[in-house]
Amino acid sequence: MKKTLIIAISFLLVSNGYSQSEDSLMIKKISDEILMNSKAYDNLHYLTKQIGGRLSGSPQMVKAEKWGVELMKESGADKAWLQECLVPHWVRGGSDKAEAVYKDAIKGNLLHTKNLDVLALGNSEGTKNKNITANVVLVNSFEELEKKKDSIKGKIVFYNYKFNPTFVQTFRSYGDAVQYRGAGASRAAKYGAAGVIVRSMSHSADNNPHTGSLRYDTTLPKIPTMAIGLKDADWLSSQVMNNKVVSVTIKTNAHFLPDTIGHNVIGELTGSEFPDEIITIGGHLDSWDPAEGAHDDGAGVVHTIEILRAFKALGIKPKHTIRFVLFMNEENGLRGGNKYAEEAQTKNEKHIFALESDAGGFTPRGFSFGGSPEQLKKLQSWVPLLYPYGVYEITNGGGGADIGPLNRTFKTPVAELGPDSQRYFDYHHARNDVFENVNKRELELGAVNMAALIYLIDKYGL
Amino acid sequence: MKKTLIIAISFLLVSNGYSQSEDSLMIKKISDEILMNSKAYDNLHYLTKQIGGRLSGSPQMVKAEKWGVELMKESGADKAWLQECLVPHWVRGGSDKAEAVYKDAIKGNLLHTKNLDVLALGNSEGTKNKNITANVVLVNSFEELEKKKDSIKGKIVFYNYKFNPTFVQTFRSYGDAVQYRGAGASRAAKYGAAGVIVRSMSHSADNNPHTGSLRYDTTLPKIPTMAIGLKDADWLSSQVMNNKVVSVTIKTNAHFLPDTIGHNVIGELTGSEFPDEIITIGGHLDSWDPAEGAHDDGAGVVHTIEILRAFKALGIKPKHTIRFVLFMNEENGLRGGNKYAEEAQTKNEKHIFALESDAGGFTPRGFSFGGSPEQLKKLQSWVPLLYPYGVYEITNGGGGADIGPLNRTFKTPVAELGPDSQRYFDYHHARNDVFENVNKRELELGAVNMAALIYLIDKYGL
Numbered sequence: 001m002k003k004t005l006i007i008a009i010s011f012l013l014v015s016n017g018y019s020q021s022e023d024s025l026m027i028k029k030i031s032d033e034i035l036m037n038s039k040a041y042d043n044l045h046y047l048t049k050q051i052g053g054r055l056s057g058s059p060q061m062v063k064a065e066k067w068g069v070e071l072m073k074e075s076g077a078d079k080a081w082l083q084e085c086l087v088p089h090w091v092r093g094g095s096d097k098a099e100a101v102y103k104d105a106i107k108g109n110l111l112h113t114k115n116l117d118v119l120a121l122g123n124s125e126g127t128k129n130k131n132i133t134a135n136v137v138l139v140n141s142f143e144e145l146e147k148k149k150d151s152i153k154g155k156i157v158f159y160n161y162k163f164n165p166t167f168v169q170t171f172r173s174y175g176d177a178v179q180y181r182g183a184g185a186s187r188a189a190k191y192g193a194a195g196v197i198v199r200s201m202s203h204s205a206d207n208n209p210h211t212g213s214l215r216y217d218t219t220l221p222k223i224p225t226m227a228i229g230l231k232d233a234d235w236l237s238s239q240v241m242n243n244k245v246v247s248v249t250i251k252t253n254a255h256f257l258p259d260t261i262g263h264n265v266i267g268e269l270t271g272s273e274f275p276d277e278i279i280t281i282g283g284h285l286d287s288w289d290p291a292e293g294a295h296d297d298g299a300g301v302v303h304t305i306e307i308l309r310a311f312k313a314l315g316i317k318p319k320h321t322i323r324f325v326l327f328m329n330e331e332n333g334l335r336g337g338n339k340y341a342e343e344a345q346t347k348n349e350k351h352i353f354a355l356e357s358d359a360g361g362f363t364p365r366g367f368s369f370g371g372s373p374e375q376l377k378k379l380q381s382w383v384p385l386l387y388p389y390g391v392y393e394i395t396n397g398g399g400g401a402d403i404g405p406l407n408r409t410f411k412t413p414v415a416e417l418g419p420d421s422q423r424y425f426d427y428h429h430a431r432n433d434v435f436e437n438v439n440k441r442e443l444e445l446g447a448v449n450m451a452a453l454i455y456l457i458d459k460y461g462l
Numbered sequence: 463m464k465k466t467l468i469i470a471i472s473f474l475l476v477s478n479g480y481s482q483s484e485d486s487l488m489i490k491k492i493s494d495e496i497l498m499n500s501k502a503y504d505n506l507h508y509l510t511k512q513i514g515g516r517l518s519g520s521p522q523m524v525k526a527e528k529w530g531v532e533l534m535k536e537s538g539a540d541k542a543w544l545q546e547c548l549v550p551h552w553v554r555g556g557s558d559k560a561e562a563v564y565k566d567a568i569k570g571n572l573l574h575t576k577n578l579d580v581l582a583l584g585n586s587e588g589t590k591n592k593n594i595t596a597n598v599v600l601v602n603s604f605e606e607l608e609k610k611k612d613s614i615k616g617k618i619v620f621y622n623y624k625f626n627p628t629f630v631q632t633f634r635s636y637g638d639a640v641q642y643r644g645a646g647a648s649r650a651a652k653y654g655a656a657g658v659i660v661r662s663m664s665h666s667a668d669n670n671p672h673t674g675s676l677r678y679d680t681t682l683p684k685i686p687t688m689a690i691g692l693k694d695a696d697w698l699s700s701q702v703m704n705n706k707v708v709s710v711t712i713k714t715n716a717h718f719l720p721d722t723i724g725h726n727v728i729g730e731l732t733g734s735e736f737p738d739e740i741i742t743i744g745g746h747l748d749s750w751d752p753a754e755g756a757h758d759d760g761a762g763v764v765h766t767i768e769i770l771r772a773f774k775a776l777g778i779k780p781k782h783t784i785r786f787v788l789f790m791n792e793e794n795g796l797r798g799g800n801k802y803a804e805e806a807q808t809k810n811e812k813h814i815f816a817l818e819s820d821a822g823g824f825t826p827r828g829f830s831f832g833g834s835p836e837q838l839k840k841l842q843s844w845v846p847l848l849y850p851y852g853v854y855e856i857t858n859g860g861g862g863a864d865i866g867p868l869n870r871t872f873k874t875p876v877a878e879l880g881p882d883s884q885r886y887f888d889y890h891h892a893r894n895d896v897f898e899n900v901n902k903r904e905l906e907l908g909a910v911n912m913a914a915l916i917y918l919i920d921k922y923g924l
Contacts, residue, residue, distance in 0.1 A: 031628065031630065032628045035627045035628050035630075036627055036628060041667070165497045165498055165903075166493065166494045166497050166498060168493070168497075168850060168851055168852065168907070170903075203902075203903065205503070205902050363825075363882050363884050365827075388630060389630055390630065392854050392855070393854070420825050420882060422825050422901060422903045422904045422907065423901050423903075423904070426901070439884060439885050439888070440665075440667050441627075441632075441665065441884045441885075442884045442885070445630070445884065
């Protein structure tokens with residue numbers, strides 16, 4: 001490839017009257033500042049390599065909170081503080097295990113064993129480090145579970161529901177499949193299952209299991225539940241279908257400790273005209289334990305801090321107060337997001353807009369927005385200003401999980417960055433969600449587009 | 463990230479009358495077929511891992527041609543053949559070397575050596591495996607070269623022109639910087655330089671040197687020229703600026719062997735209504751020697767073959783003849799592209815459209831198009847049909863290098879797939895352009911959008 005692609009976007013800028021405007025010049029300055037001087041990639045390196053996975057309650061959580069509040073100050077916040085909240089303290093408690101006993105294909109009854117690559121689901125109760133051995137009941141859907149309900153007692157239910165490859169937007173595949181992770185355990189426990197194995201929510205080409213939280217129905221036994229990698233899932237399902245698997249032995253030591261203290265990390269630029277009207281930008285600081293939480297949600301964390309840094313570097317003095325928030329406990333409790341909205345209510349704060357980045361550090365394509373049709377229309381009128389930086393659509397949808405409570409409490413309009421989604425579920429909640437799988441420029445362009453949107457909302461309101 | 467992003471694209475489909483049309487249903491079928499059953503990723507695995515780098519004239523070129531023509535047949539071509547052309551046969555001839563001698567920072571005059579990571583540029587003449595030792599003249603631009611022209615004789619010129627990070631479209635940065643690779647050697651030779659080192663055309667975070675072809679002015683000495691990795695380039699420039707580098711020793715055995723025989727690989731689906739009117743789809747089969755040529759242009763190769771496979775699998779019988787072409791020698795001669803147009807002229811063929819994929823296997827964002835404004839408008843009217851699959855713009859630009867001769871000979875309208883460009887120059891012509899850096903779904907979506915465009919052009923003409 002030798003040729004230069006000339007991307008003709010100028011006609012768009014001209015066509016709606018923003019041509020050469022103050023706004024497009026300012027957004028170009030923001031983009032140049034971030035693409036030349038960003039610290040997002042270096043900050044992500046520190047967070048992932050020096051701190052690592054930082055699940056609520058873990059020592060890494062504490063380390064990350066300290067790092068975050070210091071970095072807010074260094075990056076130019078007028079104020080920075082920790083907002084305390086109680087967080088659940090789930091621990092894996094050791095390495096998770098699943099071993100299948102199967103018959104040899106040629107020699108008939110000769111028995112072999114195969115280790116399966118598994119991770120206990122977040123918030124699950126383990127086997128108290130004891131082996132549980134049981135036959136496997138394979139079900140490809142909840143419909144199949146219902147049909148087989150009489151043969152489930154004492155067995156391990158294996159949900160093999162596949163991530164749908166035909167949805168171009170991978171979050172649709174996730175929305176479609178995640179019910180098996182969230183509700184599968186209790187639906188199987190209802191029929192007396194001894195444990196559950198869930199096919200990972202991914203269409204990656206590797207065998208990494210993908211964890212994530214489940215929700216137990218508290219009226220039913222809390223049975224041990226684990227995710228299995230895709231290659232092992234394919235192997236196990238074909239073995240079960242051919243009546244070759246005799247049994248599976250599972251072992252996990254997952255359990256809850258008492259709730260402990262965690263914190264949202266908050267930095268603030270105080271508004272010059274409307275200091276009591278607050279715009280929130282955030283990502284979540286906690287991440288699953290087996291990985292570095294680079295895309296989920298290290299990217300959102302460093303996006304948030306980068307916007308603060310860039311605003312200060314460019315001398316942008318916002319009219320409204322801007323809060324830069326690293327939320328705690330998005331992954332298995334949402335206590336941070338809830339606490340932030342609760343305190344806002346107690347203090348009678350006025351929250352005019354909130355923006356989250358929690359879909360990875362990939363090249364931006366759009367924003368999703370949760371607010372009134374008129375507000376959506378206003379945001380969409382700015383698309384030509386964002387277009388040169390990758391954002392070509394603002395769609396009706398919603399914000400991230402952490403700012404949901406703000407939206408529900410105050411009807412605060414919310415938005416979320418929509419990066420390209422093709423690689424997200426290769427890494428999501430899996431061991432390979434590491435720094436090396438984040439591209440520097442893709443990460444930076446997320447911050448560019450978020451900063452530009454915040455600049456426009458601060459200037460024009462919503 | 464737990465939430466499903468609902469991407470509201472339906473309004474677009476409704477707004478221009480394509481709603482629920484035959485075309486959108488057909489394109490959905492094409493997308494499903496490719497996202498469920500694609501062989502593109504497996505084919506790329508074979509090409510990169512079993513064949514590898516396949517520069518014109520190399521044994522791997524011959525192997526790739528055989529593989530290509532067999533795969534065309536397997537994938538359902540009505541006919542498949544090799545189109546012979548003479549190709550240049552440049553060889554690296556061994557490993558390239560550059561070693562700097564520098565003064566110790568603390569102990570003053572104590573001398574040390576440092577190996578620099580370099581690759582001789584394609585089409586360059588080496589040092590005939592002998593060492594050339596000379597002082598380094600650092601220039602950051604051609605303007606600086608002119609200012610220092612009297613101090614260049616016998617020296618090694620080091621072009622340290624930086625890839626501009628502020629262009630969001632990375633091909634603009636490439637277009638801006640590539641002149642130093644292409645013309646730097648002869649411009650330095652004019653002033654008596656003994657050799658040239660060029661900063662790699664990349665903004666990657668690693669130290670891989672990026673090769674690529676140069677063009678010598680044949681009236682001037684052909685001096686040895688190599689690319690240097692970015693970290694080494696930064697080190698070398700700072701050492702030279704601080705007067706710490708004493709000299710650099712370079713060695714390469716790069717040279718040309720006599721021209722040899724290569725081939726374009728061509729598969730054909732014969733048109734049912736207009737068999738004499740030809741639509742060409744292609745990528746280039748050759749790739750630089752130090753890598754696997756996965757993005758450049760293994761992706762274009764497997765895109766091309768995947769479209770053939772998908773058309774056959776879906777029983778699409780094109781009205782026009784469709785040629786699937788794997789061009790030879792794009793990287794250092796364009797002999798395949800020229801041959802294809804020459805033979806078309808000799809045979810008086812009618813070429814109505816050509817489409818190339820040569821910008822990597824990343825998520826598609828658009829197409830660039832070279833043709834009349836009316837034709838561009840017609841293509842743009844189809845954007846709502848492509849939008850659900852990632853393509854949101856068709857811009858005025860051009861096609862790929864290989865179909866350029868067709869455009870110049872017949873004024874055939876041409877287009878090129880425009881994938882997301884952020885990662886392309888991390889890998890382009892460097893050792894890390896390997897299979898592992900291609901994402902399966904991103905690759906497949908390229909084929910989906912290309913297949914959809916070809917379907918529309920075959921159905922409606924241009």
